[in-house]
Amino acid sequence: MAGVPRNEIRLVTIGKTGNGKSSSCNTILGQNVFPSGCDSTGVTTSCMVKYAERFGKLICLVDTPGLQDSSRNNEDVQKEIKKCIKLTTPGPHAIILVVPIGRFTNEDVQTVEHFSSNFGEKLEQNVIVLFTRFDDLKHEMRRNPNHPGMQGFIENLTPPLKEFLRKCGNRYIEFDNTLEEQVLRAKCKDS
Numbered sequence: 317m318a319g320v321p322r323n324e325i326r327l328v329t330i331g332k333t334g335n336g337k338s339s340s341c342n343t344i345l346g347q348n349v350f351p352s353g354c355d356s357t358g359v360t361t362s363c364m365v366k367y368a369e370r371f372g373k374l375i376c377l378v379d380t381p382g383l384q385d386s387s388r389n390n391e392d393v394q395k396e397i398k399k400c401i402k403l404t405t406p407g408p409h410a411i412i413l414v415v416p417i418g419r420f421t422n423e424d425v426q427t428v429e430h431f432s433s434n435f436g437e438k439l440e441q442n443v444i445v446l447f448t449r450f451d452d453l454k455h456e457m458r459r460n461p462n463h464p465g466m467q468g469f470i471e472n473l474t475p476p477l478k479e480f481l482r483k484c485g486n487r488y489i490e491f492d493n494t495l496e497e498q499v500l501r502a503k504c505k506d507s
Contacts, residue, residue: 326376326404329446330427331414333382336448339493340414341379346370350379365403378403410442417447417469417490425480443484450490466490 329337338350345368457463
């Protein structure tokens with residue numbers, strides 16, 4: 317087997333339909349290569365892999381179909397997501413759980429747990445939670461100078477969601493897909 321380039325970063329997005337996986341993939345890669353849009357049944361129906369050179373790294377990014385898609389059985393979606401391992405051989409460096417700010421629920425945690433049951437219990441050690449719609453939060457913060465911001469949002473999560481973030485090493489990032497440039501940097505907080 318040929319060696320994997322040392323400067324390659326392999327990422328896989330997971331999450332529910334409509335959470336902004338494809339838009340976030342486009343932002344990460346700096347180009348519109350994944351179809352995205354406002355569709356209640358989901359735009360992505362099969363795993364897609366795209367590559368881009370950014371920040372001196374070759375990024376291999378896999379966009380997966382959304383879970384809880386009413387037009388597809390979740391078992392079919394899981395089979396499709398399993399293909400991502402082949403697309404990221406020898407495996408992803410990070411799994412990016414995409415959820416909108418204010419919509420982080422136990423269902424999102426169950427998505428990762430379901431994914432972990434297929435790919436191994438240690439998967440959570442490689443999860444980064446990407447909170448989309450940070451532009452909405454910034455708008456609220458401009459309107460209300462006393463708004464607690466992202467820190468307040470994290471502090472007010474339910475105990476199971478805080479525990480999930482702790483299992484993931486408290487890695488999360490706020491993401492604004494309306495920006496021309498967005499740098500992917502996970503925030504890690506010691507708890």
